[in-house]
Structure formats: C-alpha cells, structure tokens
Amino acid sequence: MSSSPLLAQISRLMNEQIPFHRLIGLEVTRFASDISEVQFTWKPELIGNAPQGILHGGVTATALDMCGGLVAIASVVEGLPHDTPAAEVIQRISRCGTIDLRVDYVRPGRGDTFITTSHIIRSGNKVAVARMELHNQDNMLIAFGTGTYMVG
Template identity: 65%
Template sequence: MTHSTLIDQLSAFMNERIPFQKYLGIKVTKFDGQESEVRFQWKDELVGNAPMQILHGGATATALDTAGGVVIMASVIERMEKNLSAEEIVERMARCGTIDLRVDYVRPGRGNEFITTATIIRSGSRVAVARMEMHNEDGMLIAFGTGTYIVG
C-alpha cells in the first residue's frame, strides 16, 4: 500500500467514521505531512454564545486539534517504511494521540465556513508538535493553537 493511498483512506475514515467530528461537520480537506486542512460549516447547534451567535469554543478547539492530529499522522505515515503491513500501520496510528493542546481565542467565532490549517513545528520519534490556525471564509483569524502529540 502506498503512502498516498493510506493517507486517502485515513482521510476518508476521519470524515465518515469519527462520530464527534461527523456531528460537528468537520471534513479533512488536505491530509499532508507538511500542512493539513479541515473545514466545517456554521450550524446553529455549534453556538456557544446564543445572544451574540458566536461559535462554541469547544468546536474551535476540536477543529484545531483535528487539524494538528491530521498533519502529525500524515507526517508519521510519510516516514514509515513502505513494507509495513496494514495491521502494523493501523496499530501505529491508533497509538497517536493528543498530549497537550493550547488554544488562543483571538476573535469571536463568526462566519459561514471555518478553515483550520496545521503545520509541523517538530516531529520526533515519540512526540510531535503542530501549530494550527482557524480562519473564517473571509480570512479573519479566529483562533490559533499549539498541539503536542504522542506518535510512538
């Protein structure tokens, strides 16, 4: 199985099989070891401040964490030996997880679409760090964050 095939399969899995992300409407739109992107549309169920119609901070944090996790997993996949079995790859991906997530909320979450990108800051054999940003469809920065992930 090629790395690009595996990345495509993981992207489809994340879009369709993770219930919380599916509920929020988060879709992986770029799954790459250098930069990832996830997007979701505004919906009333995601309101955190009803009088002001502002996105819930938990939805923002989830989008940032998802984008960070995606870029980290893609980076791990790109560094894997090509002769690993599907079971070994799944086992390695299952061990990836968030250790720490820092979110800075810059502006109220307003918009019709939210785009979250992530890049790698450091990727080691056991721990990796990503930087994430969330913008609305007009390019307004809503929040940014840093995520630390276990990868080994």
C-alpha cells in the same frame, strides 16, 4: 506500499467514522505531512454565545485538535518505509493521541465556513508538535493553537 492511498483511507476514516466529528460537521479537506486542513460549515447547533451568535469555543478547540492530530499522523505515515505493512501502520497510528493542547482565541467565531490548517513544528519518534490556525471564509483569524501529540 505507497503512502498516498493509505493517507486517503485515514482521511476517509476521520471524516466518516468519528461520531463527534460528524456531529460538528468536520471534514478533512487536505491531509499531508506538510500541511493538513479541516473545514466545517456554520450551523446553529455550534453556537457558544447565544446573544451574539458566535461559535462555541469547544468547537474551535476540537477543530484545531483534529487538524493538528492529522498533520502529526501524516508525518508519521510518510516517515515510515514504503514497504511497511498497512496493518502495522494502522496499529501505530491507533496509539496516537493528544498530550497537550493550547488554544488562543483571537476573535469571536463568526462566519459561514471555517477552515483549520496545521503544520508540523517537530516530529520525532514518540512525540510530534503542530501549529494550527482557524480562519473563516474571509481569511479572518479566529484562533490559533499548538498541539503536542503522542505518535509512537
């Protein structure tokens, strides 16, 4: 079984089937084990500081967490034998979840489009660790984080 169609299916699931992600407007734009990317567009419902009109810190943390989880899941899927049945792959990734998340807010969240990227630091049989960054459309760093994810 090729992992590329499965990764595409998981990406669609994350884009369309998680209500909170849809509410925020998160969209998976790249989903691979080397780097994953999530984007969203500014909208007034995402304001966390009304007088300054800046992004809510919880939205920032959610985008970072989702992107870190994606790269962790992708590393699990791509590390499985190619003949692993799809049902087994889905069962394995359904047990994935966030163990720990650290977010460092560098600048106020201002922009029109926000891009979150993630890279794997370590991926083991039970736990994966990812590094994530959130930039605006001008490539200004807004926040970064480290996430630890249960993957097995």
